[in-house]
């Protein structure tokens with residue numbers, strides 16, 4: 288039996304972590320923006336429920352954002368280090384990482400604001416929920432596209 292290459296195992300774990308946290312981040316964000324947040328226009332009671340559900344979700348949102356960023360940075364260095372990236376690959380990767388970083392940086396706007404901050408004082412970097420989702424979806428699609436058209440070195444994978 289061939290020995291197990293620890294580098295290949297780490298690569299597989301990183302991709303799985305990145306893909307799973309991307310699904311949680313994007314799916315939950317879409318549900319929040321399209322299903323929950325519009326309900327705030329209804330009664331105060333409904334608004335309170337929406338706010339409570341945002342609070343409940345906060346740790347998942349922060350956790351999936353941290354995992355996306357951490358695994359993404361590691362994947363980026365790993366993919367660039369193999370030296371096989373064409374100019375098109377690097378160009379698409381720059382767009383993908385840029386969209387992902389801006390989406391993550393602006394996504395705090397989807398979380399409930401602290402009571403003291405409820406009046407419209409500008410705080411942090413905010414985009415509309417839809418803009419955050421569009422950038423996140425772009426990062427998602429470009430990630431899948433890159434891994435399909437420039438598959439990782441098969442000799443570095445689990446065999």
Ligand code: HEM
Pocket residue numbers: 302305306309312313355356358359360362363364366383384386387388390391422423424426427428429430431433434435437439
């Ligand atoms: C909203 C944020 C993000 C989403 C939704 C997202 C989503 C994805 C998805 C679905 C993949 C494909 C996984 C696979 O097939 O193996 C991927 C790949 C990747 N992502 Fe992200 N990502 C995000 C942010 C980031 C960030 C911030 C970075 C870097 C700092 C990053 C770096 C990468 C890299 C390097 C790949 C591998 C591309 C390749 O195969 O060549 N991602 N991403």
